[in-house]
Amino acid sequence: MTKQVVLGSLRIGGDAPVSVQTMYDVPLSRLESNFASRMDVLKAMGCDVMRISYPDIKEHDQLERAVKECSMPVVADIHFDYRNALDAIKCGVAGLRINPGNIGDRWKTEEVVKAAKDNGLAIRIGLNSGSLPQNTKNLSVPRLMTDTALEYISWFENLGFYNTVVSLKASDPELTYEAYRHFASQSDYPLHIGVTEAGGTVTSCVRSTWTLGRLLEQGIGATLRYSITGCIEDEVTAGVELLRTLGLRKGGVRIVSCPMCGRKSFDSQSFLAQVQNRLLACKKDICVAIMGCQVNGPGEAKGADIAIAGIGRKAFLYKKGEIYCEVGIEEAEDRLFELIDTL
Numbered sequence: 342m343t344k345q346v347v348l349g350s351l352r353i354g355g356d357a358p359v360s361v362q363t364m365y366d367v368p369l370s371r372l373e374s375n376f377a378s379r380m381d382v383l384k385a386m387g388c389d390v391m392r393i394s395y396p397d398i399k400e401h402d403q404l405e406r407a408v409k410e411c412s413m414p415v416v417a418d419i420h421f422d423y424r425n426a427l428d429a430i431k432c433g434v435a436g437l438r439i440n441p442g443n444i445g446d447r448w449k450t451e452e453v454v455k456a457a458k459d460n461g462l463a464i465r466i467g468l469n470s471g472s473l474p475q476n477t478k479n480l481s482v483p484r485l486m487t488d489t490a491l492e493y494i495s496w497f498e499n500l501g502f503y504n505t506v507v508s509l510k511a512s513d514p515e516l517t518y519e520a521y522r523h524f525a526s527q528s529d530y531p532l533h534i535g536v537t538e539a540g541g542t543v544t545s546c547v548r549s550t551w552t553l554g555r556l557l558e559q560g561i562g563a564t565l566r567y568s569i570t571g572c573i574e575d576e577v578t579a580g581v582e583l584l585r586t587l588g589l590r591k592g593g594v595r596i597v598s599c600p601m602c603g604r605k606s607f608d609s610q611s612f613l614a615q616v617q618n619r620l621l622a623c624k625k626d627i628c629v630a631i632m633g634c635q636v637n638g639p640g641e642a643k644g645a646d647i648a649i650a651g652i653g654r655k656a657f658l659y660k661k662g663e664i665y666c667e668v669g670i671e672e673a674e675d676r677l678f679e680l681i682d683t684l
Contacts, residue, residue, distance in 0.1 A: 343531040343563060346504050348463040349414030349435030351389060353506055354531025354563040359589050360389035361580035362533070362566040363573040364418070369393065369400040369407065377410035383574065384412045385622035387581035387593065390564065392416040392438060398428045405432040416465065423449035430456050436463035436506075441493045442474055450493075454502050463504045466493050469537055470511035470520075482511070483520040487527055494530065505530055506564065510537035514552040521556055531563035538568060545569040546579050557587055574618055581621070594620045597630040597645060607651020607670070609633035616674055627684060629677075630659075647681055649673060 345355030353360060363383065367373055380391060395404055395417040408415045416436040417429035423444050426437050437457060441450040457464050468486050476485050486509045497505055507530050509520040517536050525532065536552050539545035549567045556562050567579040584590035598613050613631050620629060630645035643662035650657050656673040658665045658680055668676045 343529045344503065346463050346506050346531055346563075347461070348390065348416070348506075351414050351435075353463070357563070359557065359562060359584055360564040361387055361577060361584070362390040362392060362416075362564055363388055363576045363580075364392040364394070364566070365407075366573050369395065369403040370397075372403045372407060376407060377412075380411045380413060382618060382622060383577055385624075386574065386577050386618060387590070387621065388413060388577045390414055390416060392418050392566075394418045395425050395429050396420065398425055401428060401432060404429060404434070408433040416463075419444075419453075421445075423453050426453045427456055430460050430462060434462065436465065438465040438467045440467050440469075440472060441496070442468075442489070443472055447496065450496060451500060454497050454500050457504070458500065458502045461504075463506060464497070464502070465506040465508060465533055466490055467508045467533075468510070470513070470516060481519075482516055483509075483523045486520045487524045490524060491528060494528070506533050507531070508533040508535065510535055512536065512538040514548045518552050518555060521561055522559070525559075525561045532561060533564045533566070534562040535566040535568055541570050542575055545571075549579070550583055553583060554587065557583075557589065578617070578621060592624060592626045594623050594625065595628045596620060597628060599632050607633045607653070607656065609651065612649075612651070612673065616677065619678070623681065625681065625684060627681070629681070646684060647677070649677055 343354040345357060346353045351360060373379060391411050391413045393407055393415055414435035416438050417434045418438045419426040421443055426439060429437060439453060444450050468490055470482055473485055473489055490507050490509060494505060507524065509524055511517045514536050521532055521534055534553055534556055536549045539548045545567055553562065553565055565580055567576045569576050581590060598609055609631050627646040630648035632648065632650040646661060648659040654670050656668050656670055658668060658676060660680060665680060
């Protein structure tokens with residue numbers, strides 16, 4: 342079992358559940374007016390931690406507002422300038438993500454660590470395969486990443502700081518996998534796992550699931566992120582679904598939906614996109630089926646708590662395998678959630 346780290350109200354590592362993270366996809370200079378409500382939706386979908394890039398102290402007020410309005414612990418992502426990390430602490434963040442190697446002189450990192458310790462913050466040492474020290478000993482990349490992380494940890498421990506999480510990411514899935522396995526064999530600090538720069542939704546989900554699933558089955562990984570070139574809502578959906586599939590997270594809606602084919606008379610793909618985030622925000626431990634035609638619809642409905650099968654401009658709602666009512670497509674979403682509320 343790993344050490345346990347405190348990140349605001351969240352516990353990472355030890356006997357705590359594996360948590361899901363994502364990274365805010367809008368520059369702080371253009372912080373959304375609906376930021377708070379978007380964060381609430383992401384939290385309801387299963388997100389536990391929000392990381393926000395903080396490249397400029399001029400955005401102090403925006404970061405401070407984001408911290409106050411976010412319903413999850415906020416981690417400030419810092420590169421190069423240690424003063425940004427010190428200012429982020431003043432904004433009230435719960436944690437920092439830094440790579441000591443790109444901050445510069447060791448004393449700068451130590452100033453950040455001292456301030457984090459004084460204010461009860463967590464720090465993630467974030468290493469990527471493309472930003473490592475010169476490999477003077479010709480080590481393998483997983484070994485070099487591990488040795489580098491352990492060196493930085495020793496700096497932290499010399500200052501009496503132990504509230505540390507480590508990540509060792511690469512865009513190559515196998516390299517990422519081996520780096521995490523090697524580190525886990527050398528240290529009991531909790532790991533944030535993920536494949537970086539993994540591509541669009543399909544490529545990222547394939548690469549990340551293959552890598553993270555194997556690690557989690559071995560008990561490696563205390564928190565995770567799917568890195569998707571796309572919307573962060575998909576990152577959260579993928580992370581939560583992986584944990585549910587592995588039995589590491591219980592509860593919530595399990596969605597069953599059919600692929601598109603020539604038999605379809607109801608656009609189940611568009612309907613799923615329309616209702617998916619709302620379904621995933623529901624905490625009821627139920628199965629909901631969304632089917633596109635009369636061939637598989639009734640059969641899947643029998644195995645689901647709630648189901649909807651469309652035929653043309655009509656939709657048939659099922660409850661516990663029995664037809665409940667017939668509705669028009671334009672009212673299908675509202676009636677679906679009304680039916681869910683009856684459970």
